[in-house]
Amino acid sequence: MPTVASERGAATRERLIHAAAELIPELGWSAVTTRKVAARAGVRPGVVHYHFASVSELLGETAVRSTHEALTASFRALEAAPDVASALDGALKMLDGYAEDRSTALLLTESFLAATRDESLRARLRDELSEYRRRLAAWLRHRAGTADADASATVLAAALDGVFLHLALDPSLATPALRAPLGRLVAARGQEEEENR
C-alpha cells in the first residue's frame, strides 16, 4: 500500500484513467462526465478536478494511454516471436482475443473520433502511431529483411488495425488464413520480383 502522498496521488490518477477507460466504451465519449468517473473510481468529484483540469483532459489522457498500451502490446508480441510467420500468427490471435470483447475496439475508435475533433489529441495519437510504424519498420528490416520496410510497416499497421475493426463488426472472420497475405506483404524479395516481371 502506498504510504507517501505523491504515490497515493499517482495511484488515484491511475484509478481515474482506468475508470474513464471503462466508461468511454460503455457510454460513449461525450456521455462521460466528472461525476460518473468519480462514482466508478469510488472518489468524490472534486478528486477528478484535483488531478485533471477538465474531463476533456482526463479523456484525452485516457485516449493516449489506451492507444499507447494497445500499440505497445501489439509490438511486443511481434518482437517476442521466434520468426516473422509466427509473429503474424500471434498478432492475428491477439486480434481474435479483442474481438470477443468489443470494449477495446470501442475505446480506441472513440479515441480516434475524438482526435479528429481535437487538434492536440490528434497530434498525440498521430505521434503514437508514427512511433509504432517506425518500430515496426525497424523490426521488418531486421527480421524479415523487407526492402521497403517503411511502406510495408505502414500497410501492415493499417491492415492489423483494419482487421481489428472488421472483427468488431464480424467476429466470425477467419483470421488464421490471413497470415499468408500478410506474410507476402512483408516478404523481403517481393518488390524486386514484382519489378522484374
Place this chain on the structure above:
Amino acid sequence: MPTVASERGAATRERLIHAAAELIPELGWSAVTTRKVAARAGVRPGVVHYHFASVSELLGETAVRSTHEALTASFRALEAAPDVASALDGALKMLDGYAEDRSTALLLTESFLAATRDESLRARLRDELSEYRRRLAAWLRHRAGTADADASATVLAAALDGVFLHLALDPSLATPALRAPLGRLVAARGQEEEENR
C-alpha cells in the same frame, strides 16, 4: 422537377438522409436530432417523422447508405482500372482525396461505432462489408489470379480501411509507396513461393 407525390416523397427522403450525412460528422452521432435534420433539410420536423419512425432509424439508414456508397465507389474504381497495379494506385489516390476532407472518415467511423452498439445496424454493416470482400475476392481471382483470394481480399479491405483511418490522423502519410506492399499481398504466386522456401 418531380411532379408525382411519391417521387416528391422519395426526393424528400433523400434530402433527409443527405442532411443526416452532413450532420453526423459535424455534430457527432448522438447530437443529431430530428429538429436539426429538419432545419438542415429545410423541412418541418414532422416531415422527418413522416419518413422515419425515429431519428435512430434515419441515422441507421444514413450509416448503411454511406457505407454502401463508399464501398461501391472503392470497388468500381478498382474494377475500372486496366490492371491490378493501377487499380491499387487508384485506390490509394482515392484515399488521399478523402484525407483532405475528414468528414467521410468521421461519418463512416461514427457509423461503425453506432453499429457496435446496435445489433441490427451491425448486421447490416457486416453484410455490406462481406459483400465488398466477396466482390474484391472475385476480382482478385479473375484479374490477379490470386490463389488465396478470399483471405487476400479480407487483408486488402482491412488495409485500405486502415490507411483511410490513419490518413485522417496523419494526412502527411506518403501513400504512393504503399502500392508495392499492397501489390505483393495480392500477388498470385506469393504464397507458393513462400511455402517453397
